[in-house]
Amino acid sequence: MERVYNFSAGPSVLPVSVLEKVQKDLVSFGNAGMSVMEMSHRSKEFEEIIQKCEALLREILEIPTNYKVLFLQGGASTQFSMVPLNLLKHFQTAAFINTGSWSKKAISEAKKYGDVKIIASSEDKNYSYIPKLEDLYIDPSIDYLHITSNNTIEGTKFSSFPTTKAPLVADFSSNILSEPIDVSKFGLIYAGAQKNIGPAGLTIVIIRDDLIGHANTLCPTMLDYKTHVGASSLYNTPPTFSIYVSMLVLEWIKEQGGLKQIHENNLLKAKLLYDFIDQSPLFSSPVEIESRSLMNIPFSTSSEEINKQFLVEALANGFVNLEGHRSVGGMRASIYNAMPVEGIEKLVQFMSQFEKNIVEVIES
Amino acid sequence: MERVYNFSAGPSVLPVSVLEKVQKDLVSFGNAGMSVMEMSHRSKEFEEIIQKCEALLREILEIPTNYKVLFLQGGASTQFSMVPLNLLKHFQTAAFINTGSWSKKAISEAKKYGDVKIIASSEDKNYSYIPKLEDLYIDPSIDYLHITSNNTIEGTKFSSFPTTKAPLVADFSSNILSEPIDVSKFGLIYAGAQKNIGPAGLTIVIIRDDLIGHANTLCPTMLDYKTHVGASSLYNTPPTFSIYVSMLVLEWIKEQGGLKQIHENNLLKAKLLYDFIDQSPLFSSPVEIESRSLMNIPFSTSSEEINKQFLVEALANGFVNLEGHRSVGGMRASIYNAMPVEGIEKLVQFMSQFEKNIVEVIES
Ligand SMILES: Cc1ncc(COP(=O)(O)O)c(C=O)c1O
Ligand SMILES: Cc1ncc(COP(=O)(O)O)c(C=O)c1O
Ligand SMILES: [Mg+2]
Ligand SMILES: [Mg+2]
Ligand SMILES: [Mg+2]
Ligand SMILES: [Mg+2]
Incomplete structure (x- = not known):
């Protein structure tokens, strides 16, 4: 496996x-x-x-x-x-x-x-x-x-x-x-x-x-x-x-180079995901920019239905545990130290593709 | 190893x-x-x-x-x-x-x-x-x-x-x-x-x-x-x-056959060790017979010196953690479920050989 x-x-x-x-x-x-x-x-x-x-x-x-x-x-x-x-x-x-x-x-x-x-x-x-x-x-x-x-x-x-x-x-x-x-x-x-x-x-x-x-x-x-x-x-x-x-x-x-290097990696990883979310017409972050966590990144679409579909397809593509906490709903990506940059890159690729498919469905 | x-x-x-x-x-x-x-x-x-x-x-x-x-x-x-x-x-x-x-x-x-x-x-x-x-x-x-x-x-x-x-x-x-x-x-x-x-x-x-x-x-x-x-x-x-x-x-x-079988193994293992200790002129158990644990078996010789020597030689022969609790001294063999019968057999063989060597030294 x-x-x-x-x-x-x-x-x-x-x-x-x-x-x-x-x-x-x-x-x-x-x-x-x-x-x-x-x-x-x-x-x-x-x-x-x-x-x-x-x-x-x-x-x-x-x-x-x-x-x-x-x-x-x-x-x-x-x-x-x-x-x-x-x-x-x-x-x-x-x-x-x-x-x-x-x-x-x-x-x-x-x-x-x-x-x-x-x-x-x-x-x-x-x-x-x-x-x-x-x-x-x-x-x-x-x-x-x-x-x-x-x-x-x-x-x-x-x-x-x-x-x-x-x-x-x-x-x-x-x-x-x-x-x-x-x-x-x-x-x-x-x-x-x-x-x-x-x-x-x-x-x-x-x-x-x-x-x-x-x-x-x-x-x-x-x-x-x-x-x-x-x-x-x-x-x-x-x-x-x-x-x-x-x-x-x-x-x-x-x-890895201690906390200075770990921090740089974490900034890079979080930026990849926030930047994608912020420019995305489909996904958004509920958190004020200056208060955003580097570790736990909640995000959502405006539709419960689409959130569900996203989670199902994400799981099928090997991105697991992306459900938001039951008290908040939507999605949440926890990207702790051990999550490789590549994990975020692939997630962003997947979100981007998912968004394209949704837009196509809506436009057709 | x-x-x-x-x-x-x-x-x-x-x-x-x-x-x-x-x-x-x-x-x-x-x-x-x-x-x-x-x-x-x-x-x-x-x-x-x-x-x-x-x-x-x-x-x-x-x-x-x-x-x-x-x-x-x-x-x-x-x-x-x-x-x-x-x-x-x-x-x-x-x-x-x-x-x-x-x-x-x-x-x-x-x-x-x-x-x-x-x-x-x-x-x-x-x-x-x-x-x-x-x-x-x-x-x-x-x-x-x-x-x-x-x-x-x-x-x-x-x-x-x-x-x-x-x-x-x-x-x-x-x-x-x-x-x-x-x-x-x-x-x-x-x-x-x-x-x-x-x-x-x-x-x-x-x-x-x-x-x-x-x-x-x-x-x-x-x-x-x-x-x-x-x-x-x-x-x-x-x-x-x-x-x-x-x-x-x-x-x-x-x-293993559940607790009935586990218990039989434990009785057998404990008996091997207690029987040896009880017949041994060198080693003795401080515990009354009817109250004896099947899991933790303290034993001792009458000499602090010999206890020490025993522990050193036991360790060198691959029998580890036989020290008695610091509040009691002497030795203690904890023989929980996962200790194989063979472990006790080998320990008894070793104790028996140690005893022979001690007796020879004393008699010579
Ligand atoms: C910030 C914070 N505090 C406390 C807890 C509770 O931790 P634990 O489950 O170890 O009790 C958690 C668990 O996720 C947490 O995220
Ligand atoms: C009978 C008994 N009670 C309590 C304890 C204490 O257990 P713990 O270290 O998990 O607190 C021990 C530990 O050896 C024990 O043997
Ligand atoms: Mg957005
Ligand atoms: Mg919280
Ligand atoms: Mg005896
Ligand atoms: Mg006790």
Whole structure:
């Protein structure tokens, strides 16, 4: 079976060279005489893997030394609780910028544990833009400000970040490692692995030292950042195989030239698709130009019927998972780091041909 | 590299035939044109995998229809909080039988959320036995009774289970699927996958319907069983690849003849090792005969020095991860389902030869 072009929003496409390495070493890794899946998390071999994974992430994201890196389970959804349970320490209040479905889930979870102030929202226009940061008043009596750096469902992203006294917390699930960021601007960054990092089942947290050790007394031990910091993510059995594959993806990112080069590729890929959509009479993007995501690109025709036909024909031509999220409809192409430029070129060719056929049918 | 005999307590040995299947389909699974790691958890292909995994587990364990099966993240350690957060609903009291390190961790977590009664303990003799169930008085004012069915570190297991009015909750992490059990005797069963089920990063919960939907109002959404029941374990992104490998392990168990045959193999394997240890002048087992685990077999010589020498020579001969847990010392052979009989036979041969050499040295 030939590989398809997989535009899934997550879990999503991984570099083929990484998959081939995983395949080669699947039954017996290096000199270990066993699969990585069978390794004790306390073995020398696995400790090398997790340490290398952390070192690569630190190098690639230029993570300052006063930040800890954690490899956790539970998905980004568990962070929606873990952040308030650990960070609501002085004011019992968190501020949020509401930019879509994932922001809303984070908000409703934080409400369980403290007060929530929505200091900006793009709900008025269907989350089709990122609120202007210049207009922002940030109350000083908050424990943190939470943003969703890239909105997977709505296809928007922050191109700059609010400056705050309180720690800035960001859900980077869908655009971590897609471009260089200044980690020192954030108090805490979290991301589910299953888009730009590796297989599902792993969540990465980057947390500034001063935010560790203030958990609510009722916080489950496993949801206390301190638990995992103290044990270098080996308090209990971590998702070992996901960490291993993530290490290989990080090696791949380095081979590509690091985040600067990755970012250039991502700009190129996104431009190919947006340029085609913008000039197309058939397809359009619902997202304001300055707010557009490089990772998740929703688009649509004006007809439900034609959208459906497009998805059927796309699938038949090897372009899979192009359905928009059920809450938005239409189409969405998730084009994470591992999607090759060629995948976008072929998609654009296909869209262009589809458009011609539709126009012919309409004109005939 | 030849494969070694891996006696790790977890993550641990997997069937080679399963690893070979995983390897074969790693880059492109069936007709999907992508790796299982790259599949959307909402795709038809992955839904088939998770449904098949559940169906196999239900068939193999004969799970009654009034129980739900959940595929979660967070490890058994997260269950230590999740159980009290969900089950302490009437009396705010849980009873525990304390049989070792893992029981103690479950106990200390439950204390955060309610009262805890230790109704039996084997702490007096270093957890070398399972308390007699006939002597047990079970207070009716408890929300549940928690046991650790197999004590991974101390090498003991329950051979029968207490009869209770309150739901019986069991941490089956280290002996699930090692023998048939009557699920209807339990209110809730949980197990980390990384011993008898599959790769780390997946936790299986089997929960009776009446125990769902009573979570504490401060329970994080992700720690509420109801969240995952309502979404058939697809509320958020599950550990997809671990679920896939677990499905293959369950197929393998079925091919072996199911739990009856698996249990016979396990009895045979354990007997080989215990019989050798019991007749050996050098090695001995710290565990009372009636309480002995089929999965984790601690043993020791009377000398720290000789233990060390044994571990070094064992490693050099391809028997790995035989160190006892740091809290116990000595040696421990974890011989889960996937450890072949031949692995035990060779280990016993090696121990026997080691013993002869030691005796010769002492006598010369
Ligand atoms: C921005 C964002 N946050 C959170 C999540 C939830 O992640 P998980 O499924 O790992 O809980 C997602 C998943 O797609 C996401 O895109
Ligand atoms: C009986 C038992 N309970 C709980 C655990 C903890 O499991 P996890 O590491 O998945 O949190 C273990 C791990 O070995 C165990 O053996
Ligand atoms: Mg979103
Ligand atoms: Mg257009
Ligand atoms: Mg134990
Ligand atoms: Mg003996």
